[in-house]
Amino acid sequence: MTDRNSSVTDLRPADPAAGRVWDIAATVCDPEIPVLTIEDLGVLRGVELTGPDAVTVAVTPTYSGCPAMDAIRQDVTAALNTAGYGRVRVDLVLAPAWTTDWMSEAGKAKLNAYGIAPPTGRAAAGPVRLGLSVKCPQCSSLNTRELTRFGSTSCKALYVCSDCSEPFDYFKVL
Amino acid sequence: MSSTDATLAAISAKAVKEVDYHRDHSAQWILRLAGGTEESRRRITRALELTWPYVGELFEDDDDVRALAGSGAAVLPSSLRGNFDAGIGAVLREAELEAPQVPAAPGGGRRGQHSEHLGYLLAEMQVLAREHPGASW
Numbered sequence: 101m102t103d104r105n106s107s108v109t110d111l112r113p114a115d116p117a118a119g120r121v122w123d124i125a126a127t128v129c130d131p132e133i134p135v136l137t138i139e140d141l142g143v144l145r146g147v148e149l150t151g152p153d154a155v156t157v158a159v160t161p162t163y164s165g166c167p168a169m170d171a172i173r174q175d176v177t178a179a180l181n182t183a184g185y186g187r188v189r190v191d192l193v194l195a196p197a198w199t200t201d202w203m204s205e206a207g208k209a210k211l212n213a214y215g216i217a218p219p220t221g222r223a224a225a226g227p228v229r230l231g232l233s234v235k236c237p238q239c240s241s242l243n244t245r246e247l248t249r250f251g252s253t254s255c256k257a258l259y260v261c262s263d264c265s266e267p268f269d270y271f272k273v274l
Numbered sequence: 275m276s277s278t279d280a281t282l283a284a285i286s287a288k289a290v291k292e293v294d295y296h297r298d299h300s301a302q303w304i305l306r307l308a309g310g311t312e313e314s315r316r317r318i319t320r321a322l323e324l325t326w327p328y329v330g331e332l333f334e335d336d337d338d339v340r341a342l343a344g345s346g347a348a349v350l351p352s353s354l355r356g357n358f359d360a361g362i363g364a365v366l367r368e369a370e371l372e373a374p375q376v377p378a379a380p381g382g383g384r385r386g387q388h389s390e391h392l393g394y395l396l397a398e399m400q401v402l403a404r405e406h407p408g409a410s411w
Contacts, residue, residue, distance in 0.1 A: 164288050194284035197291060223291075249299040254292075274291055 111146055121147040121155050124183045131171040132253060135210045138172060142202025145193055154187035155180055160198045163254045163274070199223045200274050212237050217244075217259065217270040234270050236261035246270075278346035301365045308369035322371060327379035333358070336384060 112122045125147055126139035138144040138159060146158040157176050161169050173190040180188045200219040208218035220232040233242040241263035251258035256269040275290065277283040307318040333355040335343075342348035366373060380389065403409070 161288075164285070164292060194281070194288060197284070197288045199291075249295060249302070272295065 111144070113147060115149075118147055118149050121149060121157075121180065121185070124179050125157050125176050128172060128175045128179055131168050131175075133211065133214065133216065135214045136207050138176075140204050140207030140210065142198065142204070142207075143172065150189075151187065153185050154189075155185050156189045156191060158191050158193045160193050162198050166254075198274070200271065203271075211271060215268060216256065217268055219271050219273040221273055223273050234259055236264060236266065237268050238266045239264040276346075277348065279348075282347060297361070304365050304369050304371070308371050318369075319371060323374045323376060326374040327376050328381070329358075330378045331381040334381070 112126075113119050122144070125144055126137055128138050128144075130136045130138065130141060130143075141162065143159050143162065144157070145160050148156045148158075150156055157180070159169070159172060159176065169192065173192070176190050177188045201222050201224055203219065211218040215237050217234050217237050220234055234244050234246075235242055236244050236259075239261060241261055243262045244259050245262060247258045247260050247267065249257050251269050255271060255274070257272055258267060259270045260267045275283055275286045277286065304318065307314040309315075333351045335350050335352050339348060339351060343350045363373070380387070382388075383392075
């Protein structure tokens with residue numbers, strides 16, 4: 101069972117052959133936010149070589165019923181098929197529950213550059229997540245407010261910046 | 275989350291976190307509508323009257339769930355009513371709304387007892403398959 105607090109770098113296998121599988125799976129991007137890889141998101145949870153050309157990959161959904169998971173599973177299979185692994189199994193693991201704490205700093209920077217405010221604060225810090233200011237990805241102002249709790253997807257809220265007037269998505273802490 | 279079924283335990287560990295957002299979101303909307311205009315208040319009051327008859331059925335136990343509770347895989351729905359009343363009650367109080375005094379809906383769908391609405395629902399959902407038998411895409 102993967103430790104809840106394992107960062108992604110701890111999960112990449114040390115063994116070179118398995119590490120190669122990980123690196124290929126890690127190139128798969130989130131279909132909704134194509135600047136982020138499943139490694140950046142902490143969605144990729146493990147790989148295992150089960151034969152010369154057989155691999156098992158473990159991924160975890162961000163939110164329950166996340167509609168991107170089917171596409172991610174297909175993309176992982178395709179990427180590994182292309183790399184020569186004829187038999188690919190992608191397992192969806194639910195525990196430990198995904199948390200935004202698993203999103204890499206690189207991932208957060210990419211989100212911000214893409215125009216989505218990354219999650220502020222750590223879920224592990226406790227249930228009081230509201231109150232931390234959200235910085236506008238356009239002009240960096242902290243003078244922002246929430247318009248609606250559920251934005252373009254379940255994982256994001258819609259905010260507006262009171263300084264530059266631009267609306268933007270915020271990836272909620274979970 | 276203490277379910278003896280590992281899959282249910284994992285699903286509820288995820289659900290507990292996400293439900294925080296859903297509860298807050300829906301509470302905000304109740305407050306917004308109840309405290310908005312006369313029209314919004316009228317509509318939310320009416321909406322409560324229309325949906326409240328179905329609340330009781332959410333907390334009914336049956337043989338299947340009793341078996342699951344017996345094995346520790348699930349909890350009895352009836353055991354959750356107190357928390358529901360406390361949580362919803364707090365929102366309604368803040369919104370200055372009252373739980374409607376309305377009779378419970380007949381229910382019984384899980385026991386195979388259906389109203390005439392089911393016929394219309396099934397007809398609507400089946401219309402595509404009936405018009406194009408054997409179709410796939």
